[in-house]
Amino acid sequence: MKLGNQETTWEQVRHILLWLVLPLILGVLSAAALPRPVIGVIYLNGAIYSFSARDMITQINYAREHPEIRAVVLAIDSPGGTVADTEAVYLELLRLRATKPVVTSVGSMAASGAYYLSVGSDYIFARPTSEVGNVGVIGYLPPAPFIFEDIASTGPYKLWGSPRDTLMRELEMIKQSFYQAVRLGRGDRLQVGPEVILRGQIWPGSEALRMGLIDALGSESEAVEKAASLARVANYQTADLRELAGIQPAYSPFFFQSPEGISMPYPKEAGIYLLYVPPLPVGK
Numbered sequence: 001m002k003l004g005n006q007e008t009t010w011e012q013v014r015h016i017l018l019w020l021v022l023p024l025i026l027g028v029l030s031a032a033a034l035p036r037p038v039i040g041v042i043y044l045n046g047a048i049y050s051f052s053a054r055d056m057i058t059q060i061n062y063a064r065e066h067p068e069i070r071a072v073v074l075a076i077d078s079p080g081g082t083v084a085d086t087e088a089v090y091l092e093l094l095r096l097r098a099t100k101p102v103v104t105s106v107g108s109m110a111a112s113g114a115y116y117l118s119v120g121s122d123y124i125f126a127r128p129t130s131e132v133g134n135v136g137v138i139g140y141l142p143p144a145p146f147i148f149e150d151i152a153s154t155g156p157y158k159l160w161g162s163p164r165d166t167l168m169r170e171l172e173m174i175k176q177s178f179y180q181a182v183r184l185g186r187g188d189r190l191q192v193g194p195e196v197i198l199r200g201q202i203w204p205g206s207e208a209l210r211m212g213l214i215d216a217l218g219s220e221s222e223a224v225e226k227a228a229s230l231a232r233v234a235n236y237q238t239a240d241l242r243e244l245a246g247i248q249p250a251y252s253p254f255f256f257q258s259p260e261g262i263s264m265p266y267p268k269e270a271g272i273y274l275l276y277v278p279p280l281p282v283g284k
Contacts, residue, residue, distance in 0.1 A: 037070040037233040039224050040241040044074065047254040047267075047275070048081025048113050053089050055249070059241035060092045064099060066244075070236065071101040071227035074121055075220055079265075079276040080113030081254070083137070083174055086274050090181065093120040101230035105223035106130045106214070111202055113274030115213075116178060119185030122230060124214040125223045126205035131276075132213055135182060136200035137174045138277065139167055140270035167272075174272065186212055202276060 042059045046052060063069040074093070080086065096102060097120065104110070104118040106126035111134040118124050118132075126132055141164050157163060162170075179194055190197075191212035208214045216222075228236050242249075256268040265277050 035068045037228075037231070037236045038068050039071050039073060039227050039231075039233075039236050039238045040069045040244065041073045041075055041220075041224070041238060042241050044076045044078050044114065044117070045107075046078060048078060048086050048089065048117070049254045050082075050085060051251045052081070053085035055242070055247050056089050057092050058247060059245050060089070060096050062241055062245040064096050069100070069241075069244075070233045071103070071231035072096060072241070073220065073223045073227050073238075074102060074104045074117065075107065075223075076104060076110045076114050076118060077107035078114035079109060079111045079278075080116070080134070080274045082113070082267075083272050083274055086113035086116050090117055090120045093117060097122060101227050103223045103227040103230070105218075105220040106132060106205065107220075109276070111276035112136065116181055116274055118214075119182050121185075123216070123223075123226055125216050125218040125220075125226070126208060126214045127219075128204065128206045128217050130205035130208075131202050132205055132208040133197075134200055134202040134276040135175075135178055135197050136274075137171045137178065137272060138275060139171050139272040141167060171272065174274075178274065182213075189215065 040059070040063045042056060042063075044052065044056060048056075060072075063072050093102060101123075102121040104121040104124045106118065106124065107130065108127075109131040110118050110126070111131055115133055115135065175198060179198055182197060183190065189212045191210070196211070197213075203211065203213070205214060205217055209217060216226075218226075224238055228234070253263070254267060256264045256266045258264060265280070267273060267275065
């Protein structure tokens with residue numbers, strides 16, 4: 001009788017273990033079959049203009065449309081670029097941010113239009129010596145109207161677009177829109193007012209942190225960790241969204257090149273820009 005009771009007891013134990021272990025095995029197999037959450041990285045290295053903006057928007061749309069992309073890190077090293085292209089990327093970032101966390105990691109620089117994009121994210125990291133800010137607009141003044149003997153036009157500004165005073169009013173309007181984007185993005189974290197921000201100054205990351213222009217000093221890997229934390233995911237992987245979106249880079253020069261082939265820090269075409277233009281070194 002004792003032997004029979006022991007066999008019955010072991011049979012019961014085996015059944016209990018089976019019912020305990022089987023769900024665990026099935027859970028592990030199910031977890032292995034599911035794709036790991038992804039933190040996508042969008043890189044901006046250089047100016048914001050038609051080619052780079054198109055690639056960034058393609059990556060933003062990919063991140064928004066694919067559920068496995070749980071958050072995005074915007075890795076920026078840029079002096080800014082054109083007004084229209086900057087605004088186009090910024091508006092798409094806001095759409096992405098409405099559904100998924102977006103964190104910015106500033107490399108050497110996020111100036112002018114590049115900082116405009118940064119304030120469209122949830123959190124901004126920079127290095128202590130990153131160059132941040134330069135909130136403002138630059139534009140080429142149209143020439144005073146004059147007559148070409150072999151060109152006919154239907155109005156005095158048909159060839160030039162607008163008079164000079166109109167351009168100045170447009171620059172002021174764009175500047176105020178830029179500032180409103182900074183206020184919207186930074187909110188109560190902003191520690192300085194328009195009289196400081198709109199000077200167009202560029203600050204090191206450590207000073208930008210004190211002023212509330214960024215949230216923390218840190219690296220790109222820390223930005224990835226912050227994005228994962230905001231998305232509440234673990235066991236994630238990072239991925240370059242250019243590769244996932246199948247982007248084949250195709251660029252044309254944005255900056256002016258001298259006859260000697262030297263790239264200058266000025267856009268090659270006249271226009272209105274959210275762009276930081278560093279001073280040229282003066283020879284002695």
